[in-house]
Amino acid sequence: MTKATDLSRPRPRAGVMDIEAYVPGKSGAHGAVKVHKLSSNENPLGSSPKVVEAVREVAGRLEFYPDGAATRLREAIGEAHGLNPANIVCSNGSDEVLGLLAQTYLSPGDEAIFTEHGFLVYKIYIQAAGAVPVSVKETDERANVDAILAAVTPNTKIVFLANPNNPTGTYLPFEEIRRLHAGLPKHVLLVLDAAYAEYVRRNDYEAGVELVGNSQNVVMTRTFSKIHGLGGMRIGWMYGPGHIVDAINRMRGPFNVSAAAIEAGVAALKDRAHVDRTIAHNEQWLAWLSQELTGLGLRVTPSVGNFVLIHFPADPKHSAERADAWLAERGYILRRVAAYGFPNALRMTVGTEEANRGVVASLAAFLKS
Numbered sequence: 001m002t003k004a005t006d007l008s009r010p011r012p013r014a015g016v017m018d019i020e021a022y023v024p025g026k027s028g029a030h031g032a033v034k035v036h037k038l039s040s041n042e043n044p045l046g047s048s049p050k051v052v053e054a055v056r057e058v059a060g061r062l063e064f065y066p067d068g069a070a071t072r073l074r075e076a077i078g079e080a081h082g083l084n085p086a087n088i089v090c091s092n093g094s095d096e097v098l099g100l101l102a103q104t105y106l107s108p109g110d111e112a113i114f115t116e117h118g119f120l121v122y123k124i125y126i127q128a129a130g131a132v133p134v135s136v137k138e139t140d141e142r143a144n145v146d147a148i149l150a151a152v153t154p155n156t157k158i159v160f161l162a163n164p165n166n167p168t169g170t171y172l173p174f175e176e177i178r179r180l181h182a183g184l185p186k187h188v189l190l191v192l193d194a195a196y197a198e199y200v201r202r203n204d205y206e207a208g209v210e211l212v213g214n215s216q217n218v219v220m221t222r223t224f225s226k227i228h229g230l231g232g233m234r235i236g237w238m239y240g241p242g243h244i245v246d247a248i249n250r251m252r253g254p255f256n257v258s259a260a261a262i263e264a265g266v267a268a269l270k271d272r273a274h275v276d277r278t279i280a281h282n283e284q285w286l287a288w289l290s291q292e293l294t295g296l297g298l299r300v301t302p303s304v305g306n307f308v309l310i311h312f313p314a315d316p317k318h319s320a321e322r323a324d325a326w327l328a329e330r331g332y333i334l335r336r337v338a339a340y341g342f343p344n345a346l347r348m349t350v351g352t353e354e355a356n357r358g359v360v361a362s363l364a365a366f367l368k369s
């Protein structure tokens with residue numbers, strides 16, 4: 001036990017040891033079976049071959065520091081999305097920019113809101129900034145705008161919302177986002193985390209570009225980890241009003257995006273065909289998985305992302321924990337989501353055809369066992 005007066009070694013500041021470290025999806029299984037990692041929403045088609053080429057090329061000049069402003073990447077993002085590069089900040093995965101937003105806009109004692117089954121990284125960064133995490137109830141596994149607005153106090157500084165959300169896969173139509181924004185005080189920052197935006201096939205969905213452009217208190221964060229299959233490269237970005245971009249640029253590390261990441265991102269954006277293939281694959285297999293799993297008698301939360309949340313029966317013989325072990329033995333690594341408030345569910349990334357068919361067949365056998 002260390003006491004506040006213990007001067008025998010360095011001590012983290014108050015609150016640090018209250019943070020529960022993020023537990024990433026498992027990546028391996030024991031034994032000789034072929035492993036299908038379906039635990040981190042990675043792209044089953046991998047990354048574009050053009051990215052691999054670009055990274056090889058960078059490998060020949062690693063002694064040089066990257067462009068600290070990631071200008072080529074911001075310009076490529078701006079061109080692909082029709083945005084002004086001056087309003088973009090690139091980051092070491094979107095996780096980094098989420099953390100920077102918390103560090104920049106939260107002081108100890110401030111409150112920041114996220115939702116009941118929201119992405120856990122928000123809570124970690126809120127606590128890391130010394131602020132108070134405020135979790136707001138969802139309705140039917142979907143964010144509830146009225147509940148969020150009711151939770152706003154004079155201390156609230158940020159609302160973090162993943163749209164679509166991970167691990168539920170549910171989304172809020174843009175009318176709801178507008179209503180949320182309209183109800184927030186102007187000094188409260190609304191962070192729209194659109195990590196899965198490219199996968200959504202719904203007419204009433206928008207990632208948030210227009211709202212960012214028309215207000216002073218909204219940012220949108222995006223990632224190359226999902227649609228572009230570049231989780232290992234760590235590339236994310238934020239689109240926001242100039243005053244927020246300016247503040248984040250002061251807070252970030254001067255070379256927070258590596259030379260390889262910059263070139264990988266530029267190359268990924270050029271390969272539109274790879275993105276289209278990824279979207280088509282996901283559309284086909286998300287529908288197939290949802291239907292087949294429901295056919296097995298399992299409840300599946302309706303998802304617009306590249307993953308499904310599968311709920312298991314109350315019968316302890318067929319719990320999520322047991323299903324997880326059963327699948328892992330057969331090489332299918334899914335994600336436990338108890339920390340997200342789903343003790344009896346598993347999240348499954350939409351995988352290759354082989355993986356998807358394999359999981360459904362294994363779960364059919366599991367439920368009969």
Ligand SMILES: *Cc1c(COP(=O)(O)O)cnc(C)c1O
Nearest residue numbers: 093094095119162166195223225
């Ligand atoms: C995967 C994911 C991210 C992306 O994280 P990176 O740091 O860019 O890899 C962000 N938000 C949500 C909700 C996610 O699921």
